[in-house]
Amino acid sequence: MVKKKRQNKLLISRKRKDNVILKIWEWVSSYLFAKNVSFKKIACSYCSLKNAVWINTIVEDYACDECIPRGCSCVMYPKDGNENNLSISNWDYKKDDEGNELPCEDWRKLTKKDLIK
Ligand SMILES: [Zn+2]
Numbered sequence: 001m002v003k004k005k006r007q008n009k010l011l012i013s014r015k016r017k018d019n020v021i022l023k024i025w026e027w028v029s030s031y032l033f034a035k036n037v038s039f040k041k042i043a044c045s046y047c048s049l050k051n052a053v054w055i056n057t058i059v060e061d062y063a064c065d066e067c068i069p070r071g072c073s074c075v076m077y078p079k080d081g082n083e084n085n086l087s088i089s090n091w092d093y094k095k096d097d098e099g100n101e102l103p104c105e106d107w108r109k110l111t112k113k114d115l116i117k
Pocket of ligand 1: 066
């Protein structure tokens with residue numbers, strides 16, 4: 001029991017360490033980028049008013065966070081964990097941390113790398 005607890009603690013601290021390293025890397029790379037590189041802004045293909053934050057990797061299409069088409073059969077999950085339960089009420093769209101439905105997997109977030117001039 002004690003051993004298990006300790007293992008869990010180790011797992012958590014390792015995860016935290018990875019997060020810290022990631023954060024440092026993000027900070028360092030953003031600093032380096034900001035110093036030497038300038039970034040372009042890409043307009044949303046739908047409203048053309050806001051800056052795009054999403055890119056469609058299949059067709060060249062860009063979307064802001066409001067226009068991004070959300071909810072797609074490819075980002076659904078079975079609520080009871082059983083993929084064989086095909087009852088419609090068992091399936092729901094995966095959501096992000098803010099509770100928004102995820103877009104189709106063809107879309108990904110734009111990164112700084114995408115926006116280098
Ligand atoms: Zn838009």
